[in-house]
Amino acid sequence: MTQPRVAKDWYESAGVRSGPRRMLEEDREFGLEVFPERLVPHLAHEGLADLGAEGRRALLTQHFYQYMLFTSHLETKVVNRGAALVAHGEVDIEVGPEARLDAFKIYSDEAYHALFSLDVVQQVEKVTATPVLPYDFGPRMARLDRTVERFLPDHGALGHLLQVVAFETVVTRFLAQIPRDEKVFRVVREVVGDHVRDEVHHHAYFSRFFKELWAGLPPRTRSEVACSMPHFVNDCLRPDLGPVRAALLSVGVPADRAEEVIRDCYREEMLVAGVRDAGRHTLALCETVGAFDFPEAREQLQLLGLAD
Ligand SMILES: [Fe+2]
Numbered sequence: 067m068t069q070p071r072v073a074k075d076w077y078e079s080a081g082v083r084s085g086p087r088r089m090l091e092e093d094r095e096f097g098l099e100v101f102p103e104r105l106v107p108h109l110a111h112e113g114l115a116d117l118g119a120e121g122r123r124a125l126l127t128q129h130f131y132q133y134m135l136f137t138s139h140l141e142t143k144v145v146n147r148g149a150a151l152v153a154h155g156e157v158d159i160e161v162g163p164e165a166r167l168d169a170f171k172i173y174s175d176e177a178y179h180a181l182f183s184l185d186v187v188q189q190v191e192k193v194t195a196t197p198v199l200p201y202d203f204g205p206r207m208a209r210l211d212r213t214v215e216r217f218l219p220d221h222g223a224l225g226h227l228l229q230v231v232a233f234e235t236v237v238t239r240f241l242a243q244i245p246r247d248e249k250v251f252r253v254v255r256e257v258v259g260d261h262v263r264d265e266v267h268h269h270a271y272f273s274r275f276f277k278e279l280w281a282g283l284p285p286r287t288r289s290e291v292a293c294s295m296p297h298f299v300n301d302c303l304r305p306d307l308g309p310v311r312a313a314l315l316s317v318g319v320p321a322d323r324a325e326e327v328i329r330d331c332y333r334e335e336m337l338v339a340g341v342r343d344a345g346r347h348t349l350a351l352c353e354t355v356g357a358f359d360f361p362e363a364r365e366q367l368q369l370l371g372l373a374d
């Protein structure tokens with residue numbers, strides 16, 4: 067991999083290099099909501115109709131916290147684990163000097179994304195007085211690493227890299243709309259906008275990286291990679307229901323009703339449809355290199371409900 071793909075003017079344009087710290091100022095946020103309600107599937111459930119405005123607001127705020135905390139864990143524990151491997155040249159392909167520097171630029175971007183995600187959570191907590199619930203990234207991490215053990219038991223570093231390829235190339239369309247959503251807190255729109263701007267470059271970098279990586283792999287490893295990719299996409303995109311449950315209980319929803327709400331709002335077919343939609347770019351990237359010409363990989367795609 068010889069050509070850099072991170073922004074040519076990264077030193078001037080990257081958020082971590084030149085962006086302002088985004089501050090929540092209460093008078094700028096008057097009448098706005100912390101996060102778009104439409105992105106919280108369970109808020110519309112009839113079982114929560116008697117929750118009251120305050121309870122609904124607390125649920126929405128918890129969802130926002132969970133998204134931001136998920137981001138800060140993901141960037142530092144998954145994406146930067148892989149970015150460091152590339153920067154150090156500890157991967158299965160030859161990485162040129164520019165591309166290695168680029169990997170550290172991405173590393174710096176992601177560390178900064180983790181910082182501002184936690185920063186905005188703390189600012190919102192102070193103003194709304196809705197306490198942040200503990201966030202556990204463990205189940206997600208376990209899921210991602212189980213896929214490595216299952217499909218790439220002899221290629222741990224490669225597995226960690228593919229997790230990054232998956233996270234950096236999936237496209238969550240709804241998030242990209244947040245910066246233009248005038249009903250949402252300005253500080254949240256700004257922070258999400260800053261993040262999306264950097265990620266456009268990461269997407270291009272890792273799409274290219276995957277193609278070059280694939281081209282250099284022996285056939286047996288190609289088959290293992292091809293089988294693992296639909297699972298990594300699935301691992302990335304499936305929502306964690308533990309935090310949803312904790313949020314519902316925290317606003318006083320009885321346990322049996324919380325289970326009913328979760329059952330209704332996160333049905334298997336809805337989850338699969340969500341993964342297929344947000345994962346389509348990554349799966350198309352795999353298709354481009356011929357990954358799903360391996361019948362065993364196509365079978366994994368079908369098992370997960372992600373085939374066309
Ligand atoms: Fe990021």
Ligand SMILES: [Fe+2]
Binds near residue numbers: 265268
């Ligand atoms: Fe990224």
